[in-house]
Amino acid sequence: MAFTKSLVSFVLFSLFVSAFSLSTETRSQESLREARQCRIDRIPTSRPARRIQSEGGHTEIWDEYEDQFLCAGVAAIRNTIHPNSLSLPNFEPAPRLVYIQKGRGIISIVFPGCTESFQSQGYIRTRVGGEGQQQQGIKDRHQKVQTIKQGDAIAIPAGAAHWCYNDGSEDLIAFSITDVTNDANQIEQSLKSFYLAGGQPRRGQEEGQQEQEQEQEQERQNSVNVINELNAEQLAEAFAVPIELIRSLQKPDERGWIVRVEKESLGVIRPDEEEEERERYSERSNGYEERECNARIRQNIDNPRRADIYSRQAGHIQIVNRQTLPILSILDMSIEKGHLHPNALYAPHWTINAHTIVLITRGEGNIQVIGTNGRKVMDDRVHEGDVFVIPQYFTAMSKAGNEGLEWVAIKTSDLPMKSPILGHASAIKGIPIEVLKNAYKITTQEARDIKLNRKDQYMLLPPRSTSSRP
Amino acid sequence: MAFTKSLVSFVLFSLFVSAFSLSTETRSQESLREARQCRIDRIPTSRPARRIQSEGGHTEIWDEYEDQFLCAGVAAIRNTIHPNSLSLPNFEPAPRLVYIQKGRGIISIVFPGCTESFQSQGYIRTRVGGEGQQQQGIKDRHQKVQTIKQGDAIAIPAGAAHWCYNDGSEDLIAFSITDVTNDANQIEQSLKSFYLAGGQPRRGQEEGQQEQEQEQEQERQNSVNVINELNAEQLAEAFAVPIELIRSLQKPDERGWIVRVEKESLGVIRPDEEEEERERYSERSNGYEERECNARIRQNIDNPRRADIYSRQAGHIQIVNRQTLPILSILDMSIEKGHLHPNALYAPHWTINAHTIVLITRGEGNIQVIGTNGRKVMDDRVHEGDVFVIPQYFTAMSKAGNEGLEWVAIKTSDLPMKSPILGHASAIKGIPIEVLKNAYKITTQEARDIKLNRKDQYMLLPPRSTSSRP
């Protein structure tokens, strides 16, 4: 019976492996190349394809072989970190932009080559050997630790290790886009995280066995512990510690990549925001200049008072690009948060120099996207949690539903340029009326209406009833 | 009978579609990859492969799947705009350099995010509703309009919409190279134009039916109207105009992409060159700085007095690069116009950092090109209208015929570097005589002749009879 069951499992697992190979490897190179060049006929709204359960939270991963993600060259994931849990130190070979959807916590980005200029408040009590003797007076110095909270955008440069701790009382939920085709990444163009600690999570009991095996297989490709395979003896010599300690470091860790921590044990680590601003230090080794070591890596984008585009009747948009958060010039990425009032419109426009990845954060609405083949590739009702890509030069237009519409848009340029079809600063507004008249075979008055009825409105358009028509 | 005819048409059309698929899709990926890496055995002179007839002119398109164009990563087209006709507003996802071969006209490049700081002279008369009541005193503001004439080079950045009107009395002929593999283009690496107005041209009666169908099929892939497929109702709300007006905008427009305009109707739009120079305005939103909004986009390259390289006996070359036309640094392209006197030589040389696309504009001559495989890939008599590519590092050498030779060369670098084999600033002139002597196993005197006989001549070499040998 057990044999039959494991045979069935094996067959099912084999089928999965075949299916997986099919989708990623035997799919024709031509078809993959077309997707990478954004020759796509349909952009669907997308939900996570896989979920990895760790001790202290879980990670949801979108299928990076979906045409729209191949086109944008990015990978999307969402991490959920439970209270009093720690996302283990890791780094990616490509830049990552994170949006905190919910909760609060602390984060530290460990810039390579930068020194440890911050210290935990209070003293660290250490026991020498097993004797329980307490040493006081040794301050623990480390790199900058910062608080994060809902609405924050966080920039993580390629190769910079980072860890994150949920010190709040609810789940910390972080949505991330990694630009795997960024020039910084010269190896595999796929999602990849390198961990300094942690390991493949233990299989949960509540899930089906072969599903777990699928996750395990996929996860092995995405997440890797960089210390475990090094020769223990040499590593012990390198660390100057007993080999037994190295062996316990290298022991398979079934807690996964997010772990529960001892109650209150990370409480000593408190970011001092004021101190952060005061501290100044020089760091020139290894290519990183002072500005990187001390760089601001986060910006709240949920503050209507800081909106870059504002319409009392239509909504507002806050943009964070390399001008407002200079470290983004290293990532060549940027982010915006948009809010449309009920039934308001986001003007038809395209982005000239970037792909756009959209996450709907609240409300619902209709999105239309016209592909570069001139055909409609999306015309969908979108809801909270939907993710989709608007490729470079694809014309998009949105209309909020009765509840309004909120979204986060991450872009693959540090200074994206939007070109609206109509309204202020639009292509049509830059063209003489007589040209429009002849181009569209319409009357002068009609050309004037087309050009000027929205002349003072930029990107955000109030619904017709409240629109200020002349 | 009609059935038989349409059946034949259908079969022929199917054959064409298959043939087309064959040439572009089922051609082996390996073979395309080799062409893209410039592993090519033969560079032929090339003429347009297709012609698209519009109401007010026509467009000729070179086959972008020719090995030489794949190697350079560019697409070549030639637009002919009849007098009193308008090339409709459109933009490309890649930078384009245009050379005006003939005629005159006006052009406007609508930079996204820049405001409308120029105005048509005189007032625009508009009728409110259908009542014929005239409003006066409303000036039409739009982006800069400039005159263009034969010999002008025009820089069109990726994503900038542009329209062009022939206000002269003869055809306006414009030859364009679009750098489809430029980093600015993150989507399909092929010729693509996005139009704000216009549509597939009506089939002419004078041509065979299946040929027209071929053109239609190809054209559908190259030219796209970005407004037609958007939802009419939402678009009417976005423009704040009646839905009937949107429906007439979205009506299939059989005039094509170049249209005749009402007699004299664009006469009100007059570029004021002086005003152009005086106007200064600030523009910082959306990434475009003042310099882009107000950038000079054109330079005449047909003026022997402005020659950068000049030889009384051999000819002259005028170069327009990022130093003479700064906007070229955004395009990463440049252009030169060359003139060889009868029987003069263009010294053997290669270009270090760019591919070169040559259009012969007058006269005839012999061109030799040595490939990077060390073999002769071209040794042809060239004539006016011939187009060919000299890839990076391919050694080229030309000799004018009895009428002399004129050409335009567009390059895929904003600051191309030529390296001549001989003469001033050449590789051989930089090498000590004793090295040359031993390298070629020749006498010191012969090495001296090889090195110094053309020592003061740069690139342009008079024919032997008039050459100033010591």
Place this chain on the structure above:
Amino acid sequence: MAFTKSLVSFVLFSLFVSAFSLSTETRSQESLREARQCRIDRIPTSRPARRIQSEGGHTEIWDEYEDQFLCAGVAAIRNTIHPNSLSLPNFEPAPRLVYIQKGRGIISIVFPGCTESFQSQGYIRTRVGGEGQQQQGIKDRHQKVQTIKQGDAIAIPAGAAHWCYNDGSEDLIAFSITDVTNDANQIEQSLKSFYLAGGQPRRGQEEGQQEQEQEQEQERQNSVNVINELNAEQLAEAFAVPIELIRSLQKPDERGWIVRVEKESLGVIRPDEEEEERERYSERSNGYEERECNARIRQNIDNPRRADIYSRQAGHIQIVNRQTLPILSILDMSIEKGHLHPNALYAPHWTINAHTIVLITRGEGNIQVIGTNGRKVMDDRVHEGDVFVIPQYFTAMSKAGNEGLEWVAIKTSDLPMKSPILGHASAIKGIPIEVLKNAYKITTQEARDIKLNRKDQYMLLPPRSTSSRP
């Protein structure tokens, strides 16, 4: 009998050609693509695959289709130039970094567009015609000539012609890495040298015939004479010399690419180091600024007193990047020379923004490399002459043997950033102790040991016995 022999040769040659095609062309595109993305399971130490014998020396070439070289996008060669021999003037379409393993000589890099500002000491005696009459007083001007010696790193920009002469009494041995996938190279991504003189070397008698044919075939793809195929008559006119002289230039030259020179004939060319430093001239044409024309192109990296990282007990490393040799910013490459004392360790680390090509120059040791798949891809004993690649983000760790270990590492970034796992400026040192404790489930004291036992040591770690544990 002779017929049989040549038949056998032919069959063997055909087999070779097939095998060669197999390895480079019919190897699946998918497999090549995986190697280029560094999906590799094993990094072997590598030795030259081919050897080309010239009159005055020989060239050894590593197989550029080895996975590790495809991953790094580079080609490795080693030139041996005998005393009183000249490596003929040539240039590559990609940047090259050279390390002089042995010997001394003079080199000149002929920058395109730069003038000839240096002159050979003394006068050049030339004979006019065949009469033996001597002209005195004509100085030979040429581009800068510099001395090179063992331990020098030399930067050769893409497209810059260079020649090199061994004026010493022992072989001059130069190991070179060419970054064939550098953006500067827009043509074939493979090893390619363009020669102004020289030709396919004569087959030696001492080697098997079909082996020579193999070399000939391969060499034809790597090395090309750019002058030989141009039309002799036009070339004679271009040089303004008799056609017979051109014919002798274009004659097949069986001496190969490195030739013996007439005894002492290059003795007149003496670099004057002092003059080099004094000379200043302006050069703005053709894109090269003064700094390029006059750029320093060499730096000795064999001087322990200039070490950038120094440990009395463990060894030292000297780094030459764009900050110490500015021309490297044009190449986007850099180099370091490392020395480990007997049994010392090179800390486990990865390079964030570059691939690393290592040449072992002395001693032996153990190298471990962990791939981005988390598995060990190398764990080998390495010896003098071994070459291997450590790809971007692959974790590497070395331990010197009883003789110590010396190496040269060339990197595909002009400012590479290393990230050590432990010690000064490491990831682990930047993390708070309490985070390490929870990440590894160890005690506070153990976390403290892991973090701080090597806290003052950067990259170079003394063996345990001499380590200064607290």
